[in-house]
Amino acid sequence: MSSGHKELTALGLDFGSRYVKLVYWREKGGWGRKKLDTLDFFRDYLQRHAGQLAVEWPRLGLAAPQALVVTGYGKNLLKEHFPTITEIRAHFLGASQATGLQHFILLEAGGQDTKVLYIKDGRVFDFLTNDRCAAGTGRYLENMARFLKMPLTEFARAWQEPVEISHTCAIFGESELVGHLLEGVSPERIAAGVNASVARRVLLMVRRYPCRTLVFAGGVAKNGGVVQLLRQQQDYRLVVPAHPQFTGALGCCLEARRALLKEGP
Numbered sequence: 107m108s109s110g111h112k113e114l115t116a117l118g119l120d121f122g123s124r125y126v127k128l129v130y131w132r133e134k135g136g137w138g139r140k141k142l143d144t145l146d147f148f149r150d151y152l153q154r155h156a157g158q159l160a161v162e163w164p165r166l167g168l169a170a171p172q173a174l175v176v177t178g179y180g181k182n183l184l185k186e187h188f189p190t191i192t193e194i195r196a197h198f199l200g201a202s203q204a205t206g207l208q209h210f211i212l213l214e215a216g217g218q219d220t221k222v223l224y225i226k227d228g229r230v231f232d233f234l235t236n237d238r239c240a241a242g243t244g245r246y247l248e249n250m251a252r253f254l255k256m257p258l259t260e261f262a263r264a265w266q267e268p269v270e271i272s273h274t275c276a277i278f279g280e281s282e283l284v285g286h287l288l289e290g291v292s293p294e295r296i297a298a299g300v301n302a303s304v305a306r307r308v309l310l311m312v313r314r315y316p317c318r319t320l321v322f323a324g325g326v327a328k329n330g331g332v333v334q335l336l337r338q339q340q341d342y343r344l345v346v347p348a349h350p351q352f353t354g355a356l357g358c359c360l361e362a363r364r365a366l367l368k369e370g371p
Contacts, residue, residue, distance in 0.1 A: 112172075113134055113135075114132075114133040114366055115131065115132050115133070115169060115171045115173075116131045116171055116172065116173045116174075116359055116362035116365075116366050117129070117131070117168070117171035117173070117175075117359060118130075118175055118176075118177075118196070118354075118355040118356060118357065118358025118359030118360070118361070119161075119176045119177075119355060120176075120177055120178040120354035121144070121147075121176060121177070121178035121180035121181050121183070122178050122179050122216060122217055122218070122325075122354075123179040123216070123217040123218035124143070124144055124216075124217035124218075124244060124245070124325070125141050125142065125143060125144055125217070125325070125351070126144050126147040126178075126180075127139070127140075127141050127351055127352050127354065127355040128141070128142075128166070129352055129356045129358070130171060130359060131362075131363050139349060139352050139355070140166065140167075140168075144180065148180075150162075151166055158187065159183070159184060159186075160187070171362070173362035173366035174188050174189065174362055175189050175190065175191055175358040175359070175361045175362040176188045176189065176190045176191075177190060177191050177192065177195075177354050177355075177357070177358050178193060178196075179216075179217075179218055189362075189365075191357070191361055193221065194221070194223060194230060194233050195361075196353075196354040196355075196357035196361070197214050197221065197223065197323065197353050197354050198212065198225060198230050198357065199356070199357030199358075199360050199361060200323075200352070200353035200354055200355070200356035200357035200358075201214075201223075201321050201323055201347065201353045201357075202225065203356060203357070204347040204349070204353060205321055205347060207225070207321065207345070208225070208227060208228040209225060209227065209317060210225050210317060210320065210321050210345070211223070211224055211225070211312050211315050211317050211319065211320050211321065211342075212225060212321045212323060213308055213311070213312055213320060213321065213322050213323070213324075214324040214354075215242060215243060215244070215304075215308065215322075215323075215324040215327065216243065216244060216325055216326070217243060217244035217245050217325055218243055218244075218245060219235055219236060219243060220236045220242050220243060220311065220324075220326075221233065221234070221236075222234050222308075222311045222312055224315040224317065226317070232315070236311065242304045242307045242308060242326070243326070244324075244326055246304075247261070247262075247300070247301075247304065247326065247329060250280075250283070250300045251297070253280055253283060254283065254293045254296060254297060256293055256297060261301075261331075262328070262329040262330055262331055262332075263331055264294050264295075264297035264301055264331045265301055265302070265330070265331035265332075265334040266294075266295075266298055267295050268295060268298035268299040268302040268335070269286055269291050269295045269298070269299035270299060271296075271299040271300055283296055283300075286299070297331070301329065301332045301335055302335050304329075304332050305335040308336075309336070309339065312342075318341070318342050318343055319342065319343045319345065320336070320342035320343065320344050320345065321345045321346075321347065322336065322345070322346050322350065323346075323347055323350040323351075323353040324350060324351065324353075325350075327347075327350035328350060328351065333346060
Protein backbone atom coordinates (compact mmCIF):
# COMPACT_ATOMS: atom_id res chain seq x y z
CA MET A 107 0.00 0.00 0.00
CA SER A 108 1.52 3.33 -1.05
CA SER A 109 2.03 6.17 1.40
CA GLY A 110 -0.32 8.33 -0.68
CA HIS A 111 -3.24 5.96 -0.26
CA LYS A 112 -6.18 7.60 1.51
CA GLU A 113 -7.72 5.37 4.18
CA LEU A 114 -11.14 4.04 3.15
CA THR A 115 -13.97 4.96 5.51
CA ALA A 116 -17.67 4.05 5.42
CA LEU A 117 -20.47 5.12 7.75
CA GLY A 118 -24.05 4.03 8.41
CA LEU A 119 -26.55 6.39 10.04
CA ASP A 120 -29.84 5.22 11.56
CA PHE A 121 -31.93 8.36 12.15
CA GLY A 122 -34.33 7.06 14.81
CA SER A 123 -37.21 8.80 16.56
CA ARG A 124 -35.33 8.96 19.88
CA TYR A 125 -31.69 8.44 18.98
CA VAL A 126 -29.39 8.74 15.99
CA LYS A 127 -27.05 5.76 15.79
CA LEU A 128 -23.81 5.78 13.83
CA VAL A 129 -21.63 2.82 12.88
CA TYR A 130 -18.41 3.56 11.05
CA TRP A 131 -15.74 1.40 9.45
CA ARG A 132 -12.16 2.46 8.85
CA GLU A 133 -9.82 0.47 6.67
CA LYS A 134 -7.10 0.54 9.36
CA GLY A 135 -9.13 1.21 12.51
CA GLY A 136 -11.95 -1.32 12.23
CA TRP A 137 -15.47 -0.64 13.52
CA GLY A 138 -16.83 2.05 15.84
CA ARG A 139 -20.21 3.22 17.17
CA LYS A 140 -21.74 6.43 18.39
CA LYS A 141 -25.24 7.29 19.70
CA LEU A 142 -26.79 10.76 20.05
CA ASP A 143 -30.15 12.14 21.10
CA THR A 144 -32.13 12.81 17.90
CA LEU A 145 -33.02 16.40 18.82
CA ASP A 146 -29.41 17.13 19.74
CA PHE A 147 -28.24 15.71 16.42
CA PHE A 148 -30.81 17.73 14.48
CA ARG A 149 -29.97 20.95 16.33
CA ASP A 150 -26.22 20.70 16.85
CA TYR A 151 -24.73 18.50 14.14
CA LEU A 152 -26.72 19.22 10.97
CA GLN A 153 -25.53 22.28 9.08
CA ARG A 154 -27.99 24.05 6.78
CA HIS A 155 -26.71 26.28 3.99
CA ALA A 156 -28.47 27.41 0.79
CA GLY A 157 -30.99 24.58 0.98
CA GLN A 158 -28.33 21.94 1.56
CA LEU A 159 -27.84 19.75 4.62
CA ALA A 160 -24.44 18.56 5.75
CA VAL A 161 -23.29 16.67 8.83
CA GLU A 162 -20.66 18.47 10.89
CA TRP A 163 -18.32 15.50 11.17
CA PRO A 164 -15.54 17.29 13.13
CA ARG A 165 -18.02 18.18 15.88
CA LEU A 166 -18.87 14.47 16.09
CA GLY A 167 -15.19 13.65 16.38
CA LEU A 168 -15.19 11.83 13.04
CA ALA A 169 -13.60 12.35 9.66
CA ALA A 170 -16.04 12.83 6.79
CA PRO A 171 -16.73 9.32 5.43
CA GLN A 172 -16.05 8.44 1.82
CA ALA A 173 -19.32 6.51 1.69
CA LEU A 174 -22.46 7.14 3.76
CA VAL A 175 -25.84 5.36 3.79
CA VAL A 176 -28.84 6.48 5.87
CA THR A 177 -31.99 4.77 7.15
CA GLY A 178 -34.50 5.27 9.92
CA TYR A 179 -37.49 7.30 11.01
CA GLY A 180 -35.90 10.56 9.84
CA LYS A 181 -34.28 9.38 6.61
CA ASN A 182 -36.74 11.39 4.50
CA LEU A 183 -35.12 14.52 5.87
CA LEU A 184 -31.77 13.42 4.44
CA LYS A 185 -32.75 11.46 1.32
CA GLU A 186 -32.19 14.42 -1.00
CA HIS A 187 -28.63 14.75 0.26
CA PHE A 188 -27.40 11.20 1.03
CA PRO A 189 -28.05 7.65 -0.23
CA THR A 190 -30.74 5.82 1.78
CA ILE A 191 -31.98 2.26 2.17
CA THR A 192 -35.16 0.92 3.78
CA GLU A 193 -35.19 0.07 7.46
CA ILE A 194 -36.08 -3.51 6.53
CA ARG A 195 -32.91 -3.93 4.47
CA ALA A 196 -30.75 -2.11 7.02
CA HIS A 197 -31.89 -4.23 9.98
CA PHE A 198 -31.69 -7.45 7.95
CA LEU A 199 -28.09 -6.76 6.91
CA GLY A 200 -27.07 -5.63 10.39
CA ALA A 201 -28.68 -8.53 12.26
CA SER A 202 -27.24 -11.10 9.84
CA GLN A 203 -23.76 -9.63 10.29
CA ALA A 204 -24.07 -9.35 14.08
CA THR A 205 -25.29 -12.91 14.60
CA GLY A 206 -23.86 -14.85 11.65
CA LEU A 207 -27.32 -16.45 11.21
CA GLN A 208 -29.04 -17.21 7.90
CA HIS A 209 -32.41 -18.48 9.22
CA PHE A 210 -34.13 -16.52 11.99
CA ILE A 211 -36.93 -14.20 12.97
CA LEU A 212 -35.78 -10.65 13.64
CA LEU A 213 -37.77 -8.68 16.20
CA GLU A 214 -36.75 -5.02 16.10
CA ALA A 215 -38.53 -2.95 18.76
CA GLY A 216 -37.51 0.68 18.66
CA GLY A 217 -38.65 3.97 20.10
CA GLN A 218 -41.58 4.45 17.71
CA ASP A 219 -42.53 1.11 16.16
CA THR A 220 -41.97 -2.65 16.09
CA LYS A 221 -40.81 -4.65 13.07
CA VAL A 222 -40.70 -8.40 12.54
CA LEU A 223 -38.67 -9.89 9.67
CA TYR A 224 -38.58 -13.55 8.65
CA ILE A 225 -35.13 -14.39 7.30
CA LYS A 226 -34.57 -17.67 5.46
CA ASP A 227 -31.56 -18.71 3.38
CA GLY A 228 -30.03 -15.31 4.02
CA ARG A 229 -32.97 -13.43 2.47
CA VAL A 230 -35.98 -11.51 3.78
CA PHE A 231 -38.95 -13.78 3.04
CA ASP A 232 -41.60 -11.70 4.81
CA PHE A 233 -41.99 -8.83 7.26
CA LEU A 234 -44.62 -6.92 9.19
CA THR A 235 -44.53 -3.63 11.05
CA ASN A 236 -46.63 -2.17 13.83
CA ASP A 237 -46.45 1.61 13.71
CA ARG A 238 -50.06 2.42 14.58
CA CYS A 239 -49.95 1.50 18.26
CA ALA A 240 -47.31 2.75 20.69
CA ALA A 241 -47.62 -0.20 23.08
CA GLY A 242 -44.44 -2.26 23.19
CA THR A 243 -42.21 0.52 21.90
CA GLY A 244 -39.45 2.29 23.75
CA ARG A 245 -41.59 5.41 24.08
CA TYR A 246 -44.39 3.40 25.70
CA LEU A 247 -42.02 1.83 28.23
CA GLU A 248 -40.46 5.20 29.03
CA ASN A 249 -43.92 6.68 29.61
CA MET A 250 -44.92 3.81 31.90
CA ALA A 251 -41.70 4.17 33.90
CA ARG A 252 -42.29 7.91 34.20
CA PHE A 253 -45.87 7.31 35.33
CA LEU A 254 -44.65 4.95 38.07
CA LYS A 255 -41.91 7.47 38.97
CA MET A 256 -39.29 4.76 38.51
CA PRO A 257 -35.88 5.25 36.88
CA LEU A 258 -35.94 3.53 33.52
CA THR A 259 -32.97 1.35 34.52
CA GLU A 260 -34.93 0.05 37.53
CA PHE A 261 -38.11 -0.39 35.49
CA ALA A 262 -36.19 -2.38 32.87
CA ARG A 263 -34.97 -4.88 35.51
CA ALA A 264 -38.48 -5.79 36.69
CA TRP A 265 -39.74 -9.22 35.71
CA GLN A 266 -40.58 -11.20 38.86
CA GLU A 267 -44.17 -11.73 40.03
CA PRO A 268 -45.70 -9.64 37.26
CA VAL A 269 -49.22 -8.41 37.87
CA GLU A 270 -51.66 -9.06 35.02
CA ILE A 271 -51.90 -6.12 32.61
CA SER A 272 -54.81 -6.65 30.25
CA HIS A 273 -54.67 -3.36 28.33
CA THR A 274 -51.91 -3.16 25.78
CA CYS A 275 -53.10 0.27 24.67
CA ALA A 276 -50.78 3.06 25.77
CA ILE A 277 -53.72 5.34 26.53
CA PHE A 278 -55.82 2.96 28.64
CA GLY A 279 -52.76 1.36 30.22
CA GLU A 280 -52.25 4.23 32.67
CA SER A 281 -55.73 3.86 34.15
CA GLU A 282 -55.08 0.16 34.71
CA LEU A 283 -51.83 1.01 36.47
CA VAL A 284 -53.71 3.42 38.73
CA GLY A 285 -56.13 0.63 39.64
CA HIS A 286 -53.27 -1.68 40.66
CA LEU A 287 -51.64 1.07 42.72
CA LEU A 288 -54.93 1.70 44.54
CA GLU A 289 -55.11 -2.03 45.33
CA GLY A 290 -51.68 -1.79 46.98
CA VAL A 291 -49.68 -3.62 44.32
CA SER A 292 -46.00 -2.65 44.45
CA PRO A 293 -44.59 -0.53 41.60
CA GLU A 294 -42.01 -3.27 40.95
CA ARG A 295 -44.72 -5.87 40.28
CA ILE A 296 -46.62 -3.39 38.09
CA ALA A 297 -43.45 -2.66 36.09
CA ALA A 298 -42.92 -6.41 35.70
CA GLY A 299 -46.52 -6.67 34.48
CA VAL A 300 -45.93 -4.00 31.85
CA ASN A 301 -42.77 -5.78 30.68
CA ALA A 302 -44.67 -9.08 30.58
CA SER A 303 -47.43 -7.51 28.47
CA VAL A 304 -44.79 -6.31 26.00
CA ALA A 305 -43.27 -9.81 25.84
CA ARG A 306 -46.69 -11.34 25.17
CA ARG A 307 -47.45 -8.77 22.51
CA VAL A 308 -44.27 -9.35 20.53
CA LEU A 309 -44.65 -13.13 20.74
CA LEU A 310 -48.04 -12.78 19.04
CA MET A 311 -46.30 -10.97 16.18
CA VAL A 312 -43.59 -13.60 15.62
CA ARG A 313 -45.61 -16.82 16.03
CA ARG A 314 -46.81 -16.77 12.42
CA TYR A 315 -43.36 -17.79 11.18
CA PRO A 316 -41.99 -21.39 11.15
CA CYS A 317 -38.72 -20.75 12.94
CA ARG A 318 -37.61 -21.07 16.56
CA THR A 319 -34.60 -18.73 16.52
CA LEU A 320 -35.58 -15.21 17.55
CA VAL A 321 -33.11 -12.33 17.25
CA PHE A 322 -34.17 -9.42 19.46
CA ALA A 323 -32.83 -6.00 18.45
CA GLY A 324 -33.71 -2.34 18.92
CA GLY A 325 -33.73 -0.23 22.05
CA VAL A 326 -36.33 -2.40 23.79
CA ALA A 327 -33.85 -5.31 23.62
CA LYS A 328 -31.87 -3.42 26.28
CA ASN A 329 -34.81 -3.94 28.67
CA GLY A 330 -33.57 -6.91 30.70
CA GLY A 331 -37.05 -7.57 32.11
CA VAL A 332 -38.58 -8.10 28.67
CA VAL A 333 -35.60 -10.25 27.64
CA GLN A 334 -35.92 -12.43 30.77
CA LEU A 335 -39.67 -12.84 30.28
CA LEU A 336 -39.15 -13.88 26.65
CA ARG A 337 -36.54 -16.44 27.73
CA GLN A 338 -38.95 -17.82 30.34
CA GLN A 339 -41.44 -18.73 27.60
CA GLN A 340 -38.89 -21.24 26.27
CA ASP A 341 -40.65 -21.11 22.90
CA TYR A 342 -37.61 -19.70 21.13
CA ARG A 343 -33.86 -19.71 21.15
CA LEU A 344 -33.45 -16.02 21.97
CA VAL A 345 -30.41 -14.18 20.59
CA VAL A 346 -29.68 -10.59 21.63
CA PRO A 347 -26.84 -8.98 19.64
CA ALA A 348 -24.07 -7.33 21.65
CA HIS A 349 -25.23 -3.88 20.50
CA PRO A 350 -28.95 -4.31 19.76
CA GLN A 351 -29.66 -0.62 19.09
CA PHE A 352 -27.10 -0.50 16.28
CA THR A 353 -28.33 -3.18 13.85
CA GLY A 354 -29.85 -0.63 11.46
CA ALA A 355 -26.76 1.59 11.48
CA LEU A 356 -24.55 -1.48 11.03
CA GLY A 357 -26.59 -2.56 8.00
CA CYS A 358 -26.20 0.91 6.50
CA CYS A 359 -22.46 0.84 7.14
CA LEU A 360 -22.16 -2.55 5.45
CA GLU A 361 -24.03 -1.19 2.43
CA ALA A 362 -21.77 1.88 2.34
CA ARG A 363 -18.64 -0.25 2.64
CA ARG A 364 -19.85 -2.54 -0.14
CA ALA A 365 -20.36 0.41 -2.48
CA LEU A 366 -17.01 1.88 -1.49
CA LEU A 367 -15.03 -1.29 -2.10
CA LYS A 368 -16.85 -1.94 -5.37
CA GLU A 369 -15.95 1.52 -6.59
CA GLY A 370 -12.37 1.36 -5.36
CA PRO A 371 -9.36 0.02 -7.26
